[in-house]
Amino acid sequence: MSHRTWGGRFQEGPDALAARFNASLPFDRALWREDLWQNRVQAEMLHRIGLLSEEEFHALLAALEEIEREILEGRFPWREELEDVHMNLEARLVELAGPAGAKIHTARSRNDQVATDLRLHLRRRLEEILEDLLAFRRALVREAERHLEPLYVLPGYTHLQRAQPVLLSHWFLAYYEMATRDEGRLQDAKRRLNESPLGAAALAGTGFPIDRDYTARALGFDRPMRNSLDAVASRDFALEVLSALNIAQLNLSRLAEELVLYSTEEFGFVEVPDAFATGSSIMPQKKNPDILELIRAKAGRVLGALVGLSTVVKGLPLAYNKDLQEDKEPLLDALATYQDSLRLLTALLPGLRWNRERMWRAAEEGFALATELADFLAQRGLPFREAHHVVGRLVRRLLEEGRRLKDLTLEELQAHHPLFSQEALPLLRLETAIHARASYGGTAPGAVRERVLEAKKEVGLD
Known part of the structure; x- marks a missing residue:
């Protein structure tokens, strides 16, 4: 007897190592909010077209609310053997709502379910990041304005050799312009990913009379995707987000490097705030700009995420392949890396102490x-x-x-x-x-x- 998800075809249970290797719960658990939202909208749509009774619909809504409470309160019974966040939530839905819970997946495949959750999650995370990026740009503008009176002048460099003098305010504004372009790229990526795969099912659509326009609107998408194969198979939207994050992190890396350089005794232009520096395990006089160095280094991490996912989708045939499970770890890591770097630099900038006389x-x-x-x-x-x-x-x-x-x-x-x-x-x-x-x-x-x-x-x- 098989004991696995969708195990009706199988006579044997899964190999233990294969099951662990196949599982994605450790990282796709981050999509639980989006999966609950999608399930609510899916239930609404199924009820509207007559595939759920009034009683079943309300049982599902009540169960979804209880699941949300359990997760927020740390009481949800996550089970590794259920493989991923989607099956964990569905299994609990069946436990709480009974037979109605088993109907939630009507006219839906995990293929369109996963793609929908990922787009919803990216949209939410990008909205947060764009708010943080606005705060960073404001910090740069404030620093540019603050150092106009009196004027702070520093050498401008080419080839890291003194070239021509520039205002420190001009230097801050250079990074402001870069950050503004980063904002534009992230906005573009967010706009292009905002289409709904839900209803594409496994790859060919469904024979049920679903309302894709309704679910797209209810989930805040601009429209349903126009091709079911494309809806479940494409990850160019994820690559576009990673590409924009990569460029943005590279810009932060350049800023961090200049601050590291300018804070050395050889330059002596700036002192990094104590809260963003560390000491040495052996040399008591040291003040090391570790946070800036890590921001500089993490450009490689975000680039690695972009290269990794690019390699995953290279030559991948249509439609869904398990390879696409490898999209989430690099994406989620890159989002967190850039957001942390952005917030740290925003907090650090006002505390920088510039040596006006030394720069002059x-x-x-x-x-x-x-x-x-x-x-x-x-x-x-x-x-x-x-x-x-x-x-x-x-x-x-x-x-x-x-x-x-x-x-x-x-x-x-x-x-x-x-x-x-x-x-x-x-x-x-x-x-x-x-x-x-x-x-x-x-x-x-x-x-x-x-x-x-x-x-x-x-x-x-x-």
């Missing part, structure tokens, strides 16, 4: 203002490539002499090119250089202040 000196020292001199010559008719060469020779000489740009006199400038005049000397001051970058999107205080005002409106801070 770093931006002022060396040759970060050399481009100003090249631009000066180009504005007076010298081809920029030639101006670049002139200033490059000037920098080389100063390096050999151990001097800085601000040490130059007008006579020395004119010795390198006669187009240099008295107006060139103020360009060797940091304030002048910063204010000169007034083009749209540039780092001049006026341009940055204007963008901060726009960004405040975009995130509802005006």
